[in-house]
Amino acid sequence: MTLEAPATLRQVHLTSGAGVRWSVHGRSGTHPATVPGEVHTDLMAAGAIPDVFDGDNESAFAWIGRTDWTYRARFAWEPDGGARQELVAEGLDTIATVTLNGVELGRTANQHRTHRFDVTTALVAGENELVVAFAAPVDAAERLSAELGPRPHVNHHPYNAIRKTASNYGWDWGPDVATVGIWRPIRIESWSGVRIASVRPLATVDGDCGVLAAHVELAWADPAGDATVALRVGEVRAAASVPAGQTSVLVTAVVEDVDLWWPRGHGDQPLYPVAVEASTAGGGVDTWDGRVGFRTVTLDVAPDEHGEPFTIAVNGEPVYVRGANWIPDDAFVTRLTAESYRRSIGDAADAGMNLLRVWGGGIYESEHFYEACDELGVLVWQDFLFACAAYAEEEPLRGEVEAEAREAVTRLSQHASLALWNGCNENIWGFVEWGWRHPLAGRTWGAGYYLELLPAIVAELDPRTPYSPGSPYSFSPFIHPNDACSGTMHLWDVWNQVDYSTYRDHAPRFAAEFGFQGPPAWSTLTSVVHDEPLDPYGPQMLVHQKAADGNLKLERGLGDHLPRWRDIDEWHWITQLNQARAVGYGIEHFRSLFPRNTGAVVWQLNDNWPVISWAAVDSRGIRKPLWHVLRRVYADTLVTVQPRDGVPALVVHNDSPREWSQRLTVSRRRTGAGSAVLASETVPVTVGPRSAVAVPLPAGLVTPGSPEEEFLQVGTDAYWYFREDTALKLVPTAEAVAVEAERTPDGYTVRVAATALVKDLCLFPDRLDAAARVDTGMVTLVAGESHTFTVTSGDLDATALTRAPVLRAVNDLAI
Template sequence: MRAIDGPVPDRHSALLAAPVTATVPGEVHTDLLSAGVIPDPFDGDNESKLAWIGRSSWSYRTVFDWESDGHAMQELVAEGLDTAARVTLNGTELGRTWNQHRAYRFDVTSLLVAERNELVVEFASPVATANRLSEESGLWPHTNHHPYNAIRKMASNFGWDWGPDVATVGIWRPIRIESWSGVRIDSVRPLAGLDRDRGVLDSRIALAWQDGFTDDATVTVEVGGTTTEMTVPAGTPGAGVTSTIDAVDRWWPRGYGDQPLYDVQVSLQAGGQTDTWQGRVGFRTVTMNVAPDEHGGPFILSVNDRQIYVRGANWIPDDAFVTRLNRETYERSIRDAIDGGMNLLRVWGGGIYESDDFYDVCDELGVLVWQDFLFACAAYSEEEPLRSEVEAEARQAVTRLSQHASLALWNGNNENIWGYVEWGWRAPLGGRTWGEGYYFDLLPGIVAELDPRTPYSQGSPFSYDRYIHPNDERNGTMHIWDVWNQVDYSTYRSYKPRFVSEFGFQGPPAWSTLTSVVHDEPLDPYGEQMLVHQKAFEGNLKLERGLGEHLPKWKDIQDWHWTTQLNQARAVAYGIEHFRSLFPLNTGAIVWQLNDNWPVVSWAAVDGHGVRKPLWYALRRVYADRLLTVQPREDGPVVAAHNDTDVTWSTEVTVSRRSTGTGGEVLAGETFALEVPARSAVLNSLPASVATAGDPSAEYVEVRAADGSTAYWYFVEDTALQLAADAYTAEVVPTANGYDVVVTATALAKDLALFPDRLEPSARVDSCLITLNAGEKHTFHVTCCASAPAGPIGKPVLRSANELLT
């Protein structure tokens, strides 16, 4: 691999005079990093210093020997080229590619030689290519500073409001020579469904035939102990084989049942030639209900005719350099979702169609997948050459992913319909196309043809009626972004959304993650490198403004870090508790976002080094199967209980009004029986004796169920609340795989949090944001190290809301 054109800095030109060894699959950035040519792109302000990589053209070259195995056809299969490439074999151009999101296949039968063969893939600069295509076709409105909508490449690769601008180049998925004769399996779509208790597998098999081959083919499908065979006449482009499995075990999302998966093998025989395809399916049905009702129009996903309350998160590419991802990294991040109580991940439209590993893990662990087509926050031309590329990539994506039991929804785009309506696009477009034909015609047609078992949504947000604003809370899905951008998070309670598919609030990553890449001296929220790792417009100013009356402004950088992490967690939890209290009007929420793709201040619950932020622990609480929360209503506070399980929730609930001070005196209390049927919610008025405070600044309400569920209600914001400075003591106890920190409260200790990564970056803790009444204890379990920290443990490792206010 070597640079062939572009602004290579003098300090790198000597190192790049000779070729650099490339790893395939891989990317130029990762190869240059491995070779020691460049520093870590994520560190400090290296992102801008390395911008020349995306502005340069690159060439990949390899020499290989080839020996015929007797087959008549040889094809070069490139599963992923990023992005604008010219492919040559032995000096002959095979073709040019323009799309990161699809595979290409080239006939090389007449070009391969028995000995030395040279394959060269030349990549044009992605930045220059996007600029050129945009200038040639006319500017289409987009967010951010590169015209990513002019080229079929991962949009966020050009930078986003949480991600770095590291426009990559490379052979990012496998490339190989395939040899075959007669006929081969081109693709298989094993569409698994249900007919009462029977499983029905509709295997749709596309075949590629060698010119002049006249033998018929036999196709055999094996699944669940059933074998089905059919004869396919020579030259027939495809075959449909239906298999029926009696008494099939149904696939369910987590929390609703098990996830049985069935192996599928498709075999092809013709004229002595054979070919096979293998995969896995789960038998289930998925439906989407958006039919108008008395409140407007719902958004309801059902699996096997059972409504699912969605507790989800948006998913972005898990690393800015996606070739570093593998089965292990995907499973680790998906388990973050599961451990956080989630049952759905939305693969957002500015990223990629993920690797098979991602969907395999979701199949196995019961996580539903909402899959966006790859259009985000921009207008897109519907003319050539873009239209053909869009159709080709969509067909390949639907074909590849259609086998997965976890696939619950195809979604046309992210925010583009909303953008056309409200973001001032119509004047610069001047009547030109903007993507509407994709979302309302092309893409739903492809889904109906290739994956009719999976629902299709035109966009997110969308009201499922062209005459209703696409982000109307009364209909379909909505995004709530005035919170964070413009207004206080208490505004969440002004909405009664049917379904929220995006909302969120920012906070910094773990201290160890942040300081591994930000080296400002002194460290400051508005420091030069800090702002490199804050991509949102006025992001750290919004963090400051977002404290509102909830928390005081920080005294130092230590308090800035803890205060803004705490405020992020509280803001998102505030929204979700409100949404769940509206059930069944509200049918779910998908928080922005689960993960980060580098170390950054962002909306993520888990940071770029895999550390679970306080937000993650808040999500685990509010996304629990059973939730207690106190919510305001016109007639006073209510205890809202949402039971998202198959078993009736029967318990006794004690509500008490207590003093915040030393001793935590109980000032009033009552007990009532709570009975919540399966998959439902109830509201109970907070008793007047508890709901009315004698001194609002020194009292609070605790709601505690006999099964351990708790909720708290405060009469004033923390900035007006009397909290003791010395509300707890802590003891460190060594364990076999780390240490415990046992905290004992002497007064109300609010939102206790332990940050062991400050002592050892690899350390992890099991709990966070723990509120204790006077006399209560909590044990934080830390896993990491050979020995426990010596001496007492306190600020900045052990924090609470108390010391921010005293």
């Protein structure tokens, strides 16, 4: 036998466009359906409802989540000689009854599982009818909550009673659009002999060799003869004989002189193709294909002099994490494609990130997500799907949780990028501090999942990947789960309660969540908000602001940093600017604490609809000012000025494999015309690889004569201001820059030359064309310096590119 032998497992795809016509029926009547798909997207495609994201349509169509829906398809099938036929549904959302030709096949209660039904006797030659009847998801959650016993949760609906995407029911950044549908592929498989049920190709390293332990689970239709399971990884082959009826086998292959897989910034990302074939003497063949990367991952939480660290190491090398939290990239996830995933993960890679955390209120992501992370060297921190709530540990929920976790760990174990399994998001913190214990009255709340069931499943199925019970978590039962000195920390006092300058009061070992809000791009916002006049507190604007007191916090968050806006254009610019400033401020502080601090994972990279949120990239793929700041503060080498004992000091964090050595010019300058140099020193700085140093600055540099009109410049990319912008004397933008826009084959170049200090210069070409994009942002210049923005677009008004509200700087706010 050879691995090139053709597979004999036959599949009938029940997807739209494959000779199968689906319809969906509910309160609004019967409409054509797309499979995979969701009711909302089907109704929009049919013209039965408008865009759910537009205006205040979200609440107008809340009835969809309180309606039962039935999917129906007719398809032709003819016997093909297979001994068994099975209906395979990779994703049913969520409470469903599945019927074929009037025969009930089964009932489902978990969006995050694959379901397989034997239809050998239910299928008929010729035309067949498949019906999937879904219960209303909001009503179902409420009913299940009552049956299990209500338990604490955030937001409106009891999502913690049902195994469905939590954020589907609304979040403080997402719409309340509880979906229904066949959201992943569905098919009929016809097969004989033996079938590969699953493969866990666990790739590890032993010296210079890569070791692939392929755990293969088998199913048998006719266990009359033995089977052979063959494995190929790269050019290496191995095989094992399996007695008839045996359901599991381990096949191991060794790759000598293996090329190791590394995260971004630490090395390359070689991926080895893997093929598994199961065959029987009778001729039945089934195959599985995937890719692996050979690496080791460890998590160091051993106590040290500061408490307990949280250090991820790949191939024995500690990785300083520069990351972001990831939410579902669209509230209607079936609209996502391989290309859209690649673009979004490209946003992370382009910003210098090396890790994405798949947050526990979302989904176990598409293979497109993990494949892109494998290829781009972006580590994946994967939450199990528990978020901000107490979860019952009794049946039937417990059985669903176990089956879901086993499938997820099995499916994702092949991916080189997978670096951490995490039990839950904030639930342990919630039990300790959010007032849950009284309403729970001793009932289960999920601890058994996070501390017993889930770590046992990971240890059994993916022992090469570390596990953490939760985030935040301190790895000791006697330490508060959100303690700064131990493990992971979520910092939400900033944004919710205090000024962002409070970040410097914290010294987290690992900052796993922190962030600040800002609106999406102007074109994104105004595509769905149509208030006249446009106002932060307009009714449609508030539909697209989900955070509690969100706009008040935006206003309060300006503090002494920036003045209050005078019109809606300034509101949009100032709040985007303040978001970028706040997060950049925090990350520069965290990185300056290295090696005590071992990483920062900002909340959040992406949006799932047009909304005012914490995202760095909005739902239309437009990079906000925050993204441009992240690219700077997540650079391999960060040069920053930080207070040390109340005095500005130069700090350099070199997160690269090479020594960094430069003679930095540090100048105290005037903010006004000419940016006159008042004092200047050349400071030699040498930083070893993966190291940081703090360098005191001479007193003559850090002692201003007139603080409101002086600043420090370090090299060309680091600055220190002695006063906030509300007290800083700046030359108005129109007087401080000369701007030229020129047409190019792909758009425009916009060159800005400064004659004085110009702070945080940004260009917003989407205000002229929603499809326009710009390459850079948040640029600071001093007199004599210039910067060229590259705009990709069609024809625009070139003059408009040279002035507000398209061209913006902090200097616009000078009074």
